[in-house]
Amino acid sequence: MRASANPSLRDRGFSAIQRLPLWGRSLLLLAPAFVWYGVFFLAPLVNMVIISFEESSGYGGPPAPGFHLDSYRQLLNPLYLKVFGVTLRMALLGTVACLLVGYPLAYFLATRASRHKTTLLLLIIVPFWTSFLIRTYAWETILDSDGVLSNILQALGITHGSLNVLYTPTAIFIGILYNYLPLMIFPLYVALDRLDKRLVEASKDLGAGRIATFWQVTLPLTLPGVVTGCLLVFIPLTGEYLIPAILGGSKNLFMGNLIGEQFQGQGASSDWPFGAALGVTVVVLLLIVVNIYLLAFRRVQSVPGQAG
Numbered sequence: 001m002r003a004s005a006n007p008s009l010r011d012r013g014f015s016a017i018q019r020l021p022l023w024g025r026s027l028l029l030l031a032p033a034f035v036w037y038g039v040f041f042l043a044p045l046v047n048m049v050i051i052s053f054e055e056s057s058g059y060g061g062p063p064a065p066g067f068h069l070d071s072y073r074q075l076l077n078p079l080y081l082k083v084f085g086v087t088l089r090m091a092l093l094g095t096v097a098c099l100l101v102g103y104p105l106a107y108f109l110a111t112r113a114s115r116h117k118t119t120l121l122l123l124i125i126v127p128f129w130t131s132f133l134i135r136t137y138a139w140e141t142i143l144d145s146d147g148v149l150s151n152i153l154q155a156l157g158i159t160h161g162s163l164n165v166l167y168t169p170t171a172i173f174i175g176i177l178y179n180y181l182p183l184m185i186f187p188l189y190v191a192l193d194r195l196d197k198r199l200v201e202a203s204k205d206l207g208a209g210r211i212a213t214f215w216q217v218t219l220p221l222t223l224p225g226v227v228t229g230c231l232l233v234f235i236p237l238t239g240e241y242l243i244p245a246i247l248g249g250s251k252n253l254f255m256g257n258l259i260g261e262q263f264q265g266q267g268a269s270s271d272w273p274f275g276a277a278l279g280v281t282v283v284v285l286l287l288i289v290v291n292i293y294l295l296a297f298r299r300v301q302s303v304p305g306q307a308g
């Protein structure tokens with residue numbers, strides 16, 4: 001009896017679903033995703049917005065309930081505006097550097113690597129098998145004034161003293177380029193690998209040189225990969241915490257570090273509403289920047305002769 005009841009219950013469930021309209025079945029299929037994003041994304045974000053309007057307790061810890069704009073007024077302090085500017089500038093420079101280094105490498109992998117392609121891709125993936133934290137600390141030992149790189153450069157006569165790179169913006173830039181480069185390479189590689197080679201050959205047959213073919217055919221057709229790679233790098237860079245903390249030291253403050261201090265600090269150095277206001281501001285700025293970026297991309301794609 002139990003074995004025959006189960007199929008009957010299942011059949012009744014399937015028939016009930018089939019009787020639903022198309023939009024009802026679509027919502028049913030999307031329900032798990034809605035619940036997941038609602039619980040793990042929207043709920044924490046809404047909670048952060050609520051905290052940003054509350055009143056700081058003045059000695060750390062959870063804030064007092066209420067509705068205040070003091071935390072947002074505090075954002076107008078020139079010190080915090082400078083931190084915003086430094087963070088956005090470093091995120092932009094890091095994204096551009098990853099693109100300039102990643103595009104030629106992805107192009108080589110997609111068009112010239114042939115039988116060594118799998119091996120080279122594996123070498124790019126290997127760093128992801130270790131912790132982000134460990135990889136960053138590895139660069140701290142490399143860039144140290146008494147580290148391996150400093151000793152090698154002195155032995156070769158390239159430098160005449162210790163390497164003074166650690167705890168500077170240069171060290172942060174190196175850490176960003178190393179850790180985020182694979183995130184740029186993979187979407188570029190996919191876009192270049194899927195590129196119809198017949199279009200490139202047709203361009204060359206019509207008299208276009210290598211450079212003209214790249215600018216007029218290859219680059220426009222791989223713009224979706226460029227946009228994806230830039231977003232994958234730029235968005236997490238705006239909230240980067242570990243690289244500035246480890247390779248930049250206390251002299252280089254970024255938004256991620258500033259937000260962390262507001263929640264992890266002790267006593268008067270802890271200010272949850274201000275930290276939440278910083279987080280909300282970063283999210284809003286990201287939404288604005290990403291939408292401007294995507295709007296510009298759509299306009300480029302809509303220009304005759306540029307669409308893929």
